[in-house]
Amino acid sequence: MVIKNKRIAIVGGGPGGLTLARLLQMSGADVKVYERDVNREVRVQGATLDLHEESGLKALAGAGLMDAFKKNYRPGADKMRIVDQHASIFWDDHDMKPEEDFGNEYFRPEIDRGPLRNILLDSLQPGTVVWDSQFLTMSQISNTWKLEFKNGKTAIADIVIGADGANSKIRPFITPVKPFYTGVTGVEGNVYDAEIKTPNIHELLRGGKIFAFGGEKSLIVSSKGDGSLSFYATSKMEENWANNSRIDFSNKAQVLDWFKKDFSAWNSIWHELFENVTTSFFPRPIYSMPLDQTWEALPNLTMLGDAAHLMPPFAGEGVNMAMLDALELAEALTNKECNDIQLAISAYEKQMRIRASEAAKVSLENTEWMHAENAIDKMLAMFGE
Ligand SMILES: Cc1cc2nc3c(=O)[nH]c(=O)nc-3n(C[C@H](O)[C@H](O)[C@H](O)COP(=O)(O)OP(=O)(O)OC[C@H]3O[C@@H](n4cnc5c(N)ncnc54)[C@H](O)[C@@H]3O)c2cc1C
Structure with a gap:
């Protein structure tokens, strides 16, 4: 395993970074997550997240956390009403959809961000997350990275993974391409x-x-x-x-x-x-992110989730892609057949870019029609109405 005896720094403790930390720890890796939030009690804002069978749920299953997910997801929260600007109801699946349908590829159970974060945090070894660590910059010292944080502290890592979201401070070390x-x-x-x-x-x-x-x-x-x-x-x-x-x-x-x-x-x-x-x-x-973005893989630095492929929220893919990135990156880094970190990173990044670009394309198309005339007709047509 190429990461044996390597110190891994994940910058950002969102769903992507924490899923990766969990998966790497399951393989015995030495991982720290540097998170900007002051502590785990900070209230997590934002809408609920629907996890998809082939991505977010797949990653949770790989992390051995499906039982915890089933205890914390919100049955019925995926039920939707489509209405017009007068709140007249055009579609209502409250009386049509079953509450629980795990295994069905179209079942997209919802979980709030806070409970999802707690499930992932509880699965990590104590002390894995270093709170109040807002990453500012880093420099290379021979084959390692020296990370610097706003609180004045520093850390040394052999491998750095940027999981610090939409305004990633790690991303510019990998590519100048901007969203x-x-x-x-x-x-x-x-x-x-x-x-x-x-x-x-x-x-x-x-x-x-x-x-x-x-x-x-x-x-x-x-x-x-x-x-x-x-x-x-x-x-x-x-x-x-x-x-x-x-x-x-x-x-x-x-x-x-x-x-x-x-x-x-x-x-x-x-x-x-x-x-x-x-x-x-x-x-x-x-x-x-531009759909055709690309870059050369680096020897000991990569990224995942929104840092790697920010996309509009209108296909509900962002968190799912971030968690699947974590699964695929963990698989690449712990692959016993691979004996070179850069090759592992390169293999992960190639498939990640293709997959994320397909999801971003759908998200962009949805952004377009959801803000055009007749959006409601288009939405209903998707449900076969
Ligand atoms: C309005 C809105 C609605 C959305 N709705 C959905 C939806 O319904 N379904 C869906 O799948 N996705 C949705 N998304 C997208 C989804 O939230 C993201 O794609 C997902 O959270 C990405 O996960 P991540 O782990 O890559 O990054 P994030 O969740 O952004 O996590 C990044 C983490 O890094 C930390 N961080 C940031 N900067 C630093 C730093 N400098 N140093 C240290 N730590 C840092 C942050 O505090 C955070 O904990 C939505 C996004 C928005 C904005």
Whole structure:
């Protein structure tokens, strides 16, 4: 095994980095995960994640964590309603879909980010994750890397893996290729105690998801297991809209004002979302890696997940690709037939780029039609309606 006696540093403790750490530890590797978050109690924001049989769930099975997943996923949270801007329901699978259907390739069970992170963290040896370690830069010292963190600490590693997400600080050490703006920006909000704060939307959600389309805009709402909900209102905007608009995203009235103007044809039922957010709003310009990106494999440095292949969220593939990357990279690095780290990295990166590019292509196509006229017809056609 090429990683025997090698110190491996994974930068970033998201789903990709933690899955990789678990898989490598199962093979006896010496792994540390350097994570920016101050500790594991930091509340993980964002929508629920649906894991797919051939990728996210496959990686969890490889990591021996399917039992833990089945205890923590949210039966029924994958059920969806497709509505228009007036909240009129065009599709509702609440009474059609079974709650549990493991083994069916179309079953995409949902799990909140927090519980997924906890499952992965609990599977690691104590002390694997070094919290409060925001990576700043690194330099090569003969065959090793010296990593430097914002807290002033340093670490030495024989192999570094960038799993530090969309704005990866590791990626520029591998390739100068940058993501491009897709033309769509989202505004994310989170509402705690949704049943009380946003009763109308809570009722429409029924513990699942809402996909709303109208006038070249979309609004995706997801319920979460802790009684909160998250939502993303997405629209075609210029790249620097968030800055140029001068909206204060911590000010509910200003963001609601924007929604009323930009989503002017939308029913006022949606306003309760904007009036009741618990945290600040987050503007999210949506980027994608070029589909034809490539680079030469390096001897002791690689990356996975969003760091390697950021893509729009509209195919639900991001976390699934990150976890499958982890599985395939772990397999490459622990392959007994391979005796060269660079060859192992090269083999992993070649197949990862092809696979991620196919997923990103679908995500980009979805971004396009979900923000075009007749998005709802297209969505319904996908369900054979
Ligand atoms: C609005 C939105 C909705 C989404 N919806 C879905 C969905 O429904 N389904 C889906 O599959 N995907 C979805 N995604 C994408 C999904 O969240 C990502 O693809 C996935 O989380 C990628 O995993 P990762 O481990 O590569 O990176 P991340 O989850 O981004 O994790 C990166 C980790 O690195 C840490 N980090 C960052 N910088 C540093 C640093 N300098 N030093 C140390 N640590 C650092 C971060 O704190 C984080 O813990 C969505 C994304 C967005 C923005």
